[in-house]
Structures are given as C-alpha cells and as structure tokens.
Amino acid sequence: MTCMKMNKRRIAKCRLVSGAVITLTGVAFLFIGNLYSCEDAMLGIWGNSGDASNRRCLDQFYTTLQLSAPLPVCPRIIRGDQAAVEEALLNSLDVSRNKSPLTENHYLNMTKDCATFIEERKYLTFAFSKGERNFPIAYSIVIHENIEMFERLLRSIYTPQNVYCIHVDRKSAASFQLAVRAIAACFHNVFIASKLEKVIYASWSRVQADLNCMEELLQSPVHWRYLINLCGQDFPIKTNAEIVRTLIVLNGKNSMESELPAASKKERWFFHHEVKDQISRTAEKKSSPPISTPMFTGNAYFVAAREFVNHLFESPEIQKFLKWAEDTYSPDEHVWATLQRIPTVPGSDPPNEKYQVSDMAAISRLVKWSYMEGDIYKGAPYPKCTGAHRRAVCIYGSGDLHWILQQHHLFANKFDPEVDNTVLQCLEEYLRYKTIYGLM
Secondary structure, three states: OEEEEEOOOOEEEEEOOOOOEEEEOOOOEEEEOOOOOHHHHHHHHHHOOOOHHHHHHHHHHHHHHOOOOOOOOHHHHHHOOHHHHHHHHHHHHOHHHOOOOOOHHHHHHHOOOHHHHHHHOOOOOOOOOHHHHOOOEEEEEEEOOOHHHHHHHHHHHOOOOOEEEEEEOOOOOHHHHHHHHHHHOOOOOEEEOOOOOOOOOOOOHHHHHHHHHHHHHHOOOOOOOEEEEEEOOEEEOOOHHHHHHHHHHHOOOOEOOEEOOOHHHHHHHOEEEEEOOOEEEEEEEOOOOOOOOOOOEOOOOOEEEHHHHHHHHHOHHHHHHHHHHHHOOOHHHOHHHHHOOOOOOOOOOOOOHHHOEOOOOOOOEEEOEHHHEOOHHHOOOEOOOOOEEEOOEEEOOHHHHHHHOOOOOOEEEOOOOOOOHHHHHHHHHHHHHHHHHOOO
16 A cells, blocks of 8 residues: 655545555545445554554544644643643633634535535544444534534534434524534534424423434434433543443443432422523422432433433333423433433433442543532542633633543533633544544
8 A cells, every 4th residue: 555645635545455546535535446435445444554554544644634733732731741731821811822713604604515514624424443333323412502612512523323413492593503504404414403492591491402302313214322412512532432332331221420319409309390581499399209219310411322212202100200300490410310210211220329320430421510629639529620610610721631531431511612722622633633543
C-alpha cells in the first residue's frame, strides 16, 4: 500500500494491494477498481496498523478529519499540567482569540447543501469497526438552546448505524427550532420527535420528552440494543467503540443512579403538584405509589437496555406507576431510579440496600456538584470545579479535563463553550484521535 497527498482539499489516497483505490474525505471513500465497502477497506488498515505505510494512511486520514487547528496546549492539559491549564485560562481571557459562536443563521446557510455541511463539519460517516456496526445505539437528546453546542454534541456521537431522536422544547426560539430541523434533515438516522413538550423545570414534561422519543425509537427500523438519554450540555468522554464495549459488558443490565431517598425528597411525591408556567405544590396529599417496592431517587439520565424501554410501554403495572408520578415534583429524579429497583423490570436490580448505586458508580453521567467539591484527601468525592457553576453543577474548565478522562462514565455534564471552549476543543480532538487510531 502506498499513500500520497492529493490537491488542495487534502484528500489522502491509499492504494490497496488488491488494486482497489480508496479516496479518503470527510464524507466518504470513493473506490476505483475492485468494489469494496469503505468499512472493510479501513478495517484492513486498522488490522495491520503496525505497517508503516498503513500508519501514513491513517495519519493523512486523521489530518483530513481533524476538527480544528490543533491546540498545542491540549496534550499537556489532558496530562494534568497545571501550567498548561493556567496558559489556557489566560488565552481564554484574550478577547481577540475568542471566536464568535455559530448562530442559527450559520447552520441554516450551511445545511442548504447537506453533503458540503457534513464534509466541512467533518462528520464520521461509516462504522469504524464491525463490533460497532453490529451494535447500534439509540439516543434521546432533549434540548432547548445553544445551537452550536448541540451540533458539536451530535457530531461527537454521530455514526451511521446509530439512531438519534431530538426533542426540542416547544418554548425554544423559532430560529433555534428551524436550525435543529435543518441539521437533522441532513442525516438519514437523525429525526425530530413528532410530539414536542413545553418543558417546565422539575415537572413531568421532562420525563415525557424522553418517553416521546423512546416510543418513536422503538418504531425505528434500526434494531438498537441500548438507549442513552442526553441533554444539550452533555458531551461524551468515551469514543463510540468504547461505549459499545461498555454496553456489551452490561449484558442486558441497565445503569442508572438509584438510592434510598432522603426525608426531604420524599415530600416530592407526598403532595399533588400543579404546573402552569412553573410547578407548585398544593395541600392535596397523593395516594401511595401503586407499586409493591419502595421509592428510590437518582437523576434524569441513564443507560437502558432495549428490553427495559419496551417494558415501559407494554406493562400495565409500569404504565399505572408512570401515570401516578405525573403530578410529583421533579419526577425525573425518582421515576427512573424506582423503575430500576422493581424486580419485574428488565435489566433492573433488587430493591435491597446492597444494590444502591450512586451517580459516581453509574456509568451514564459524570457531574460535579458544588456542595460536594473539595479536597479528596479529606473525604470530598471530587476536586473543585475549575470552570463555573450553574444550579450548583460545575460547568467544566480546562483544569477538570485530566480528572474527567480518568472516570468510567460515558458522558459528562456540563460543558459550555462560552465558559471554557478550550476544554471542549481538547476533548473533541482527544476523542477524534482515539477514534481514528483505534486506541484503547
């Protein structure tokens, strides 16, 4: 095999021993001569990555699909170099270096030509391994603002064998909704939920948004194996290949936070709540939960087997429980956690206290809460946030990246390029490099 650079578009051309020629671009491979799938051709390269010529091909391929101009500071930030973190902070304060975020109009213009959009935004358009190709994942993504952050999240998790349901809050600006629809229309496996909710903080609408996507994902022709739900400020900290390997190990089990509730949280389902522009508690007491197992608390985000999702809609017992929970406060923080401890639910754990799972033990979402940050040598679960806080949750800064990448979670929350774009850019390039080179 030989490799050479081609023209101004930096297309790398590699000639296989068989005589087939593959042209590597950000969109696809063009085969001249023998007809091979791009997956099979590239799997051949990865299977012989020790060969120097193959390595050159991968180097050229990576250069073509590199997301942005490399930041020399990133490798040092990832290693936890404090001087590099401080350098990144100083750079972020230099207004002249900060790029303006992409707007809805930018995306509406870019997506007029979907092929160009996919190429210029450097989406990965084929499965990088047979294992990934044979293990499709479903995503439910609930968003309401920040179009660039959403698009970067989609790009980071996009592969053609997966399927993505996007729920856009009905309260979102019309321009945002149009831009999201324009992006989704460029992909055969990305769609907007047909039923959209007006999402009110701490109300049932947040759960319903995911249920709407779940129901449509079950109808998808893609026979996905697991579902992962996300919001617009999540970002993966594992490659798709790593996520697949983790889900295979689960072997049909779900992974979600589920713990016995504190006394203060029990009040959330003791009283009937009303929802208008916000949720409010009434003096009306609710009936007991229509289940034989106790209530548990957790969070809104989870990794669930397809059998779990299907059971939600087929089980009269679960449907009755979901209906009962509709007027509780912040049901997303006790519905999923409770379902996970009902023995008849697929992939669940017994309600015994030995099966309690904290957010740090579950794999779905890595979060730093401000009131738990501190000195880990003095008992804090994690070090202090180096970015900012929103609703007591850390918006990660560059100084958090080394710690983030040491964790076993699949995703982390929250990221915001307007708070710290360097941490996001370094994470994007880290994941892209691992994806291309197939590193563990």
